[in-house]
Amino acid sequence: MPPTRKPNTSAPRTVSPTGVGYDGPEDGRDPRAQAGDTLTTPNGVRVADTDHSLKAGPRGPVLLEDFHLREKIMHFDHERIPERVVHARGAGAHGVFTAYGTASKVTRAAVLAEKGLQTPVFVRFSTVLGSRGSADTVRDTRGFATKFYTKEGTWDLVGNNMPIFFIQDAIKFPDIIHAGKPHPDHEIPQAQSAHDTFWDFVTLHTEATHHTIWNMSDRGIPRSYRTMEGFGVHTFRLVNAERETVLVKFHWKPKLGVHSLTWEEAQIAGGVDPDFHRRDLYESIEAGAFPEWELGIQVFPDTPEETFEGIDLLDPTKIVPEELAPVQPIGRLVLNANPTNFFAETEQVAFHTGHLVPGIEGTNDPLLQGRNFSYLDTQLSRLGGPNFTQIPINRPHAPVNDNTRDGFHQHAVHQGQAPYTPNSVDGGSPFPADWSEGGYVHVPRVVSGQVARTAPASFDDHYSQPALFYKSLTTIEQQHVVDAYTFELGKCFEQPIKERALTVLARIHADLCSQVAAGLGLPVPKKIKAEKVRGESPALRQIKPTPFPIDGRIIGVVAGPEADLRGIAKLRAALEAEGAQVKVVAPHGGQLVSGKDVEIVERTFATGRSIEFDAIVVADGAPKDGDFRALVMLQEAFRHLKGIGAWGDGVEVLRAAGIDPKAPGVITGRKANAAMAAETVAALGMHRAWDRTPLVRSSMV
Ligand code: HDD
Secondary structure, eight states: OOOSOOOOOOOOOOOOSSOTTOOSOTTOOOTTTSOSSSOBOTTOOBOSOSSSOOBSSTTSOBOTTOHHHHHHHHHHHTOOOOOOSSSOSEEEEEEEEEEOSTTTTTOOOHHHHSTTOEEEEEEEEEESSSOTTSOTTSSSOEEEEEEEEETTEEEEEEEESSSSOSOSSGGGHHHHHHHHSOOTTTOOSSSOOOSHHHHHHHHHSGGGHHHHHHHHSGGGSBSOGGGOOEEOOSOEEEEOTTSOEEEEEEEEEETTOOOBOOHHHHHHHHHHOTTHHHHHHHHHHHTTOOOEEEEEEEEEEOOTTOEETTEETTOTTOOOOTTTSOOEEEEEEEEEEOOSOIIIIIITOOOOTTOOOTTEEOOOOHHHHHHHHHHHHHHHHHSSSTTGGGSGGGOOSSOOOOOOOOOTTOOOOOOSSOOSSSOSTTTTOSOOOOGGGTOOOOOOOOOOOOOOSOOOGGGGOOSHHHHHHHHHSOHHHHHHHHHHHHHHHHTOOOHHHHHHHHHHHHHHOHHHHHHHHHHHTOOOOTTOOOOOOOSOOGGGOSOOSSOOOOTTOEEEEEOOTTSOHHHHHHHHHHHHTTTOEEEEEESSSSEEEETTEEEEOOEETTTOOGGGOSEEEEOTTOOOSOOHHHHHHHHHHHHTTOEEEEETTHHHHHHHTTOOTTSTTEEEESSOOHHHHHHHHHHHHTSSOGGGHHHHHHHHO
16 A cells, blocks of 8 residues: 655745745745844744853853854854855846747747746846956956746756857866966956956967957946846757747847946946946846846757858857847846845855756757756855755745755755655655656757767857957947957066967957057067958947937936025936936035925935946036036046036036036036936937047047
8 A cells, every 4th residue: 555645745935025926924034044033042042142252250261151152153154155166246136037928839838938927037147257255347248147937947047148158168168267267376366357367268269259359348348237138148949839949049138228338437336336236236126127138039940950041059159140030039027126135045046057947958069068067066065065956046936846855955854755766655656747748858869970079160260250240349339349458468468468369359350450459569460361251240239329218327416505406306307207316416415405495415425426327417506616526527427428417507517527518418408407307318318428439539548
């Protein structure tokens, strides 16, 4: 007779304050971790005094019997876990993914296929090279990892904000990361690529050229996580209900458009506000300006060659231009809740490229295949054992009944006697599921080949796509690429590395090479021809002719005790109606009061800095005493091509800062009225006054 006891099949839930399907306590607290208001030991014993060790007399030695002291210190000593070996610094948020249903023809994965289906998600954004405490705005790739808690199991899409990678084979990952991390002797520089070992590797190992030029473009210094594209990078295989397959590339398209910082802003933020991106994500969610992306796929026929228009789909250093294969929207992601606890959620979340659900498969991309080993493996040292899927943020929302048992940090109290399959002792349960029951069945594929350490010949093309990328950018963006290479290589010590870098740039574009060479004071390498590129891919440009929504954008209003508070209120109402926020900046903190009008000062001339504002407007009546901090704020914003404005005699403050009120992107008026608000909205929608560029550059030389 089989026993009557049944194994536990109830699915523990992720602690997410707003996630769909969440059934935990309203405030997101685990009642076992924090119940009641009384201070206790970890064992629940009420504590009478937590400030004094147990001593033999007020000046006497501390006693070993002080169990509270020992427990408190023991736990503190072990609070830190190893940081991620890459992507150590990050910030996360909860949200919801809603499928449009447009992918139902190509995949049976409900998360993508079922029209209107809402799936809770957790997204973690990150830099790659810096350690946990490093700055957000360094020039680097950004991680964009999404955990979908689907009803068919957890699916992780572990992507970046760039569609390509430095290497074509995972076996080289330790090499590129060792080269990119700080020098091992003195741990300099932190979190950035401007140093010899990075440039040594990427110029010797030229398959890195494509990713490197993306890093040197504005994509390497995003304005915000909310204004980044995301990419699955690899080609994946989707499987539909008829077992037909297609190859796809995943793209996240931000609702607010793709925008970046200027290099000077990024550098200032690194010192003034190292949490710039983390703060932006957190504050925009708190303000209700929920970050939003559309998920899209490029779809390719699943042919034996696994190529599209001659582009090898297994090569992670190649894109397929959107003009050749349009990105088809399949769903919408909204991030609507901040984590309750950074460590519990953002730090402990564990992504894995092998977390797939039926209807989504990987491909033979050798980079992806190696990742499928690495992400599981790394959690063993980072999270201390094989049971990390039981940590609340990692728990699937689908029922779990997995026959794994025991191990470090085992939290489940498993029932039954037969954690093996097949069994008769537990009545055969749990039972495997076949295709029709939603089982993950790999689509059969024929594989053959000689065992060798080798790669396809197409992987040898290292220059055609970097050349396409550079050619496709606007002139302004190209200039930023030139500036970035000049800065980064200018920080290198070894002359041969700089010279080698110029031989790489010569293959991309002659002008790029000659401008960087001039900046470095080196000759242009002889007899190297740039790659011939047919056509362009305008989709690669960030600067677009049409405006984007301005949700969560921040406008600073420079004011003071004599300022036109009524005008500020009017401007605020108009800008907030568009989803933007207004912050008053004044010489001192507290409030500004004029009759019945009151404005709270959110930044003073001491605490405010230009980088936190997307536009700055000077109010009528703002102080004209030439406070250098206010003037520097305006000068920086002007130099960073931000919207600048003034009404009434605020224009005098602009003039004192050396700003021509007639310069491009400078908005002036007699009063703060609807017209001024509309002009500010229009300026913010274009992100920057790009036509001010020549003026600013000429004054910088
Ligand atoms: Fe990776 C973390 C993205 C190649 C090994 N990777 C990590 C994260 C992101 C990526 C976003 C942070 C996840 C989080 O927030 O916890 N990685 C990528 C992309 C790649 C890529 C888009 C190429 C297309 N990675 C890659 C390779 C290897 C790894 C080739 C190893 C062979 N990655 C790791 C890792 C990390 C990681 C060591 C560190 C922490 C973690 O996994 O959980 O396993």
